[in-house]
Amino acid sequence: MTVDTxxxxxxMALAERWAAHDSxxxxxxxxxxxxxxxxxxxxxxxxxxxxxxxxxNFGHRHPALVAAAKAQLDRLTLSTRAFHHDHFxxxxxxxxxLTGTEKVLLSNSGGExxxxxxxxxxxxxxxxxxxxxxxxxxxxxxxxxHGRTTTIVSFSTNASHRAGFGPFTPGFKVVxxxxxxxxxxxxxxxxxxxxxxxxxxxxxxxxPPKGYLAEVRDLCDDTNTLLVADEVQCGLARAGTTxxxxxxGIKADLYTLGKSLGGGLVPVSAVVGRADVLGVITxxxxxxxxxxxxxxxxxxxxxxxxxxxxxxxxxxxxxxxxLHSRLNELDGVTEVRGRGLWxxxxxxxxxxxxxxxxxxxxxxxxxxxEARGHLRVAPPLVVTRAEIDLGVSIIADVLS
Ligand SMILES: Cc1ncc(COP(=O)(O)O)c(C=O)c1O
Numbered sequence: 375m376t377v378d379t380x381x382x383x384x385x386m387a388l389a390e391r392w393a394a395h396d397s398x399x400x401x402x403x404x405x406x407x408x409x410x411x412x413x414x415x416x417x418x419x420x421x422x423x424x425x426x427x428x429x430x431n432f433g434h435r436h437p438a439l440v441a442a443a444k445a446q447l448d449r450l451t452l453s454t455r456a457f458h459h460d461h462f463x464x465x466x467x468x469x470x471x472l473t474g475t476e477k478v479l480l481s482n483s484g485g486e487x488x489x490x491x492x493x494x495x496x497x498x499x500x501x502x503x504x505x506x507x508x509x510x511x512x513x514x515x516x517x518x519x520h521g522r523t524t525t526i527v528s529f530s531t532n533a534s535h536r537a538g539f540g541p542f543t544p545g546f547k548v549v550x551x552x553x554x555x556x557x558x559x560x561x562x563x564x565x566x567x568x569x570x571x572x573x574x575x576x577x578x579x580x581x582p583p584k585g586y587l588a589e590v591r592d593l594c595d596d597t598n599t600l601l602v603a604d605e606v607q608c609g610l611a612r613a614g615t616t617x618x619x620x621x622x623g624i625k626a627d628l629y630t631l632g633k634s635l636g637g638g639l640v641p642v643s644a645v646v647g648r649a650d651v652l653g654v655i656t657x658x659x660x661x662x663x664x665x666x667x668x669x670x671x672x673x674x675x676x677x678x679x680x681x682x683x684x685x686x687x688x689x690x691x692x693x694x695x696x697l698h699s700r701l702n703e704l705d706g707v708t709e710v711r712g713r714g715l716w717x718x719x720x721x722x723x724x725x726x727x728x729x730x731x732x733x734x735x736x737x738x739x740x741x742x743x744e745a746r747g748h749l750r751v752a753p754p755l756v757v758t759r760a761e762i763d764l765g766v767s768i769i770a771d772v773l774s
Pocket of ligand 1 (some may be wrong): 427483484485486519520522571575606608627
C-alpha cells in the first residue's frame with residue numbers, strides 16, 4: 375500500500391475500519407508541514423492555529439530540531455536506563471538550568487509525568503512529612519486536565535473521561551480552580567500536594583485570578599504541602615514565559631513538562647523540581663524503557679537550547695498581545711482568555727448556533743479546534759504577524 379496514491383477518503387475509511395475509535399478527527403488527512411503551515415493529501419495548505427495542543431511550539435519540522443534528530447538517528451536511539459548515554463546528563467542539567475530547578479526525572483508522555491509526580495508526592499508525604507502509610511491526599515482543581523491514565527481520570531471532573539473506567543484510584547480531593555478558600559478548607563495534615571495547571575488548558579484556557587497562585591504557594595509553605603504545577607501545556611514559552619508560573623514570580627516544588635519538550639518530533643516529558651523532593655525516588659522505585667532515551671534527549675537538548683535564547687518566549691509575549699487585541703476586536707467574540715500566543719476565544723452562542731465553525735475555518739484554510747463554545751487558538755510560536763492577520767481575518771469572515 376503506497377500512501378501517496380491513496381485519497382483522503384481511503385485514509386479515513388482505513389482509520390474507521392482498523393483504528394479504535396478514541397477520537398473523532400477532523401476530516402483532513404495531513405501529510406506534511408513546515409513552520410506554521412500544514413498540508414493535506416489533497417494538496418491543500420492550512421495555517422495551523424491548533425499547534426498540536428502546544429506540542430508544536432517550535433513549528434512543524436524546525437530545522438534545528440530535525441537536524442538534531444537526524445544526527446542522533448545515525449548514532450544511537452535507545453540505551454534504557456540500564457546504561458548511561460552521552461546526551462542524558464547534559465539534557466538533565468540543561469533542562470534544570472532552563473527551568474531553575476534542581477533535579478529531573480524523564481519520561482515520555484505528559485500523563486506519565488503527572489502520574490509520576492503523584493507518586494513522588496505520595497512517597498515524599500510518607501517518608502518526609504510523616505503522613506501515615508496509605509493516607510496521603512492530593513488536592514486537584516475542578517475542570518482539570520492532566521491526561522488519561524487510570525489514576526489521572528480518577529480525579530477528572532469530566533464524566534466522559536471517567537465513564538466505564540472505574541474502580542478509581544483513591545486519595546484525591548477536588549476543589550474549584552481559583553478558589554483559595556476552598557483549597558484552605560480542603561487541606562489536612564495528610565495532604566501531600568496541591569496539583570494544578572498554572573493556566574488551565576483543556577478547560578478553555580483559564581488564567582486563575584491574579585494573586586491566586588501566590589496564595590497557593592503561601593498555603594503550601596504554611597502547611598508543609600508540595601505545590602505541583604502541571605505545565606505540560608502552558609509551559610515552555612506557550613504563555614510567554616519559560617514557565618507559566620513565572621508570571622506570578624513564584625516557584626512550584628515540582629513541575630510536569632511535556633509536549634514541545636520533544637520539539638513536536640518525539641515524545642519527551644519530565645518531572646523537574648526540588649532535589650530533596652525528587653530525592654525520595656531511589657533505584658528500582660520507578661522506571662520507563664524509553665524514558666530519557668538518546669533520541670529524546672538529543673531532540674530535547676535542542677528544544678532547551680532554542681528556549682534558552684528567550685526568542686520563543688518573547689515572540690509569544692509580543693505576538694500574543696497582538697493576537698489577543700485582534701481577536702478582541704471581532705464581532706461575535708464575547709471574551710478572549712489566555713496569555714501569550716494562546717487564546718480561548720469565547721463565541722457569541724446565538725451568533726454561532728448551529729454553525730460548523732471549525733469546518734468553515736478549514737474550508738478557508740485555517741485549522742483550529744473548537745470546544746464547548748470556544749475556539750482554542752494556539753499557533754506555533756514561529757507564526758508571523760502577517761500570518762496572525764491572515765488567521766484572524768479568516769475567523770472574522772466565518773463569524774460575520
Ligand atoms: C496540562 C496537561 N497535562 C497533561 C496532559 C497529558 O499529556 P499527554 O497527552 O502527552 O499524556 C495534557 C494534554 O493535553 C495537558 O494539557
